[in-house]
Amino acid sequence: MCGIAGFTQIHKPIGDEQLLLRMGEAIRHRGPDAHDSYLDSGVGLHHRRLSIIDLSKAGTQPMHSTCGRYVIVFNGEIYNFIELRQSLENEGHVFQTHTDTEVILALYAKKGRECLGDLNGMFAFAIWDKQTQSLFLARDRIGKKPLYYTFINGDIAFASELKALLAADLVKRTVRLDALYDFFAYQYVPDPKCIFEGVYKLEPGYWLELNAKGHQKQQYWDVSFTQTAIGEDNARGKLKCHIDNATKRRMIADVPLGAFLSGGVDSSGIVATMARQSSKPVTTCSIGFDEERFNETEFALSVARQYETDHHEHTVRDTVAENLEEIVGYFDEPFADPSLVPTYFVSKLARQHVTVALAGDGGDEIFAGYEKYTIDAIENKWRERTPRWLRVRLFPYISKALQHSSVNFLRRTSTFLDALTKDSALAFYQTNAQITDDQWRRISSDSTREQLGIYHPSKLTIDAYTNCDGADHLSRILYTDIKTYLSGDILVKVDRMSMAHSLEVRAPLLDYTLVEFAGSLPSDLKLCNGEKKYLLKSAFRSGLPDDILTRKKMGFSPPVAEWLRDDLKGLAEKALFETNAGLLRFMEIESIKKIWDEHQSAKKDHASLLWSLLMFQLWWNKYMQQT
Known part of the structure; x- marks a missing residue:
């Protein structure tokens, strides 16, 4: 496991050895065992190593192919590298190390982009082709290993973590507003967006290639939900x-x-x-x-x-x-x-x-382990069985009438009926969302909403739901x-x-x-x-x-509501209300104070929203205080 960073300088110089070292030092924690760089007129590559396979110095990166044409920096593990190595050896390839890194290089030299189909593992890597002056970036199918990148006058800079790009001053720290809204909706910034404008995350199952003519990005893998008939025992x-x-x-x-x-x-x-x-x-x-x-x-x-x-x-x-x-x-x-x-x-x-x-x-x-899947499946059955005119014309009025009831059952009924008024994809967004539209309007400033225009985070969920090839709702x-x-x-x-x-x-x-x-x-x-x-x-x-198999799922969930009223109260009040930057640029602080007071008095549980606000402000204090 490692950290990688680098840049191309096909069009004009971007950096030198010292810049590569700064990028690497920012992600030192990813690879404390060793580091090294490769720099020529077209590219700069840096690697931080955490030794897992082949602990000798022979595994040091950047690594050159035996033919001398390719140079790689690689973060991850290839679990089937021994089988791949044996196959290549049977074809006459001679290896210099016992690493999976060298196997990737050999496969790429043989098959180019198609080598990705052979790799079983978690990975993000960059391969520089000295002959064609091109850089090939790839990320594993599921997204275990990260890869950030940004374009600079036709060239590209990349790294395992954004902080490497920040350390090299290759990124303008301008908050991307739709990514901000996404964060409050999902509690993370989804691929391929980044919180900063002009920076991206390579999506899982994608590769990106750049040369003097430009760049192209392509998906090489996706999971299919086309079902095959099979007996339970089998x-x-x-x-x-x-x-x-x-x-x-x-x-x-x-x-x-x-x-x-x-x-x-x-x-x-x-x-x-x-x-x-x-x-x-x-x-x-x-x-x-x-x-x-x-x-x-x-x-x-x-x-x-x-x-x-x-x-x-x-x-x-x-x-x-x-x-x-x-x-x-x-x-x-x-x-x-x-x-x-x-x-x-x-x-x-x-x-x-x-x-x-x-x-x-x-x-x-993968196997439907969350309670939300059960609830959403029930909702969808009702949605399919209830006439559309009833869901669209009557249910919204009943839901609105019940939503502020002091009786829990009636409030839950309101939520259920509201879900039935939506189509399946939008309803699932509401299941996942950590903020409601009303809450967003309550805390966000007029300026923030005006700049966002018609954008809504549900697009992420709806696009994914629509792209699935599965025939049923659970798939x-x-x-x-x-x-x-x-x-x-x-x-x-x-x-x-x-x-x-x-x-x-x-x-x-x-x-x-x-x-x-x-x-x-x-x-x-x-x-x-x-x-x-x-x-x-x-x-x-x-x-x-x-008792392990039958007990109710708890998840890896800490007591956030209690923390905000006790252990984290002082830290949160200082971060949220004793600041002149961060949330103030995008939110209505007076509205947040009211939400905070409601939570402290235990009248309402606003733990999820307050936690997101706190996390955003602490992030701002760490990464934006100098801007």
């Missing part, structure tokens, strides 16, 4: 094989390896799979909270005991306020998923014992979350928080072959009679206790 057997193989591939490392263990189905299943394949106890790490309703450590401990793991726990108590500003600093853009806090601490805990950790990420999005919303929430939130959180501690995290359930298999399964094997992750639980059933 599907379960194939799924077990996929999980076993994906886990085995991710246990290859020349450094200590362990696992995150939350006590949920996914991480517990991965630990069970690892234990069966390991000759020694698996190292496991768990995070808990003092508040019992947010604490899963007892479930994690039961799995740890069952498989006799080398188990470690940490309870998050009074350390949040003193660490929050540092945590936010690792996110180059505003990011407000509250589970960033426990992910930071579990990564810190894990790094004390291992360099690589396996995790259960992806199970919920479309799973696809939507894979293309948005998974890559834009979950994987960003894990990447930044793990790399903050120079820890590599691997996710077996996100092996692209497993994702493709899951996409092909009938929807009733994912959500079956209200049971979420039906087939995945069935595949794990023989190895996990019933």
Whole structure:
């Protein structure tokens, strides 16, 4: 696992060795073991290395191909590189190292862009072709590894993290307003946008190539939800094989390896799979909270005991306020998923014992593990069965009449009826959105709304929902979350928080072959009679206790509402109301004060919105205070 950065200077010089070093130093945490640069008249490349495979100096990057034509900087792991290497050796290729990096170079020299179809792993890389003076950038299918870029007078600068571009003064820090609105809607800035104008994130499953004539970008992979008829027993057997193989591939490392263990189905299943394949106890790490309703450590401990793991726990108590500003600093853009806090601490805990950790990420999005899928499926059945004239003409009036009721049941009825008035894609946006249109109008300034015009963040959800080739509603919303929430939130959180501690995290359930298999399964094997992750639980059933498989999902959720009234109250009040920049440029502070007071008095729970506001202001203080 590493950090990469660089630029082309095909049209005019951009930088020198010192600029490359500044870019690399900004992402030193991603690769503390070694660094090096390559610079010629057409390109500058820099690499920070975290040694995982082939710990010798032979694995140092930038790496040159044996023919001398290509130079690569690579961040990630290729899990099938041994098979690919053997195939290339059978064709006569001679390797100088034992790294997956050299395998990518050899494949690219042989197949060009088509090499991406052979790679199974998590990656972001750049390859410079000295002969054609062109730069090839690529990102893995699911979006495990990040890649930012910006264009500069026909050239391009890129990096694993935005802070490398900022350190090189290659980016103007002008906030992109539609990205700001997206952030408050989703709690992250979605691909390909960036919080700054003129900067982009290469989307998962895409490549980008630039030369003197210009640039082109193309998608090379997408997951299909065209379903294949298959019996449950057959599907379960194939799924077990996929999980076993994906886990085995991710246990290859020349450094200590362990696992995150939350006590949920996914991480517990991965630990069970690892234990069966390991000759020694698996190292496991768990995070808990003092508040019992947010604490899963007892479930994690039961799995740890069952498989006799080398188990470690940490309870998050009074350390949040003193660490929050540092945590936010690792996110180059505003990011407000509250589970960033426990992910930071579990990564810190894990790094004390291992360099690589396996995790259960992806199970919920691929196999329908969230409660929202059940609720949304019910809503959609009512939507399909209720005459349109009734939904469009009558339901809006009833919903509006009930929305301010003091009775919870009537307010929930209002929300349900309002959802039925919308089409399926827009209703799913409302399910995912962390801010309502009324809240946005309440907190945003007139100037902000005027500049945004007709733009609305629902476009992201609607576009993804529409692009899915699946025939049923569940397939479309799973696809939507894979293309948005998974890559834009979950994987960003894990990447930044793990790399903050120079820890590599691997996710077996996100092996692209497993994702493709899951996409092909009938929807009733994912959500079956209200049971979420039906087939995945069935595949794990023989190895996990019933209380893990049947208990209600808790998620990696910290007690944000309580924090804002207690541990974080002082920090939040200072950040939100003792500032002359940041939120003031886009929001109505008096409206935010009223929302804050309502939350403090416990009249209403505004935790999600206030947390997003706090995260934005802390980000601003870190990255914009000099502007």
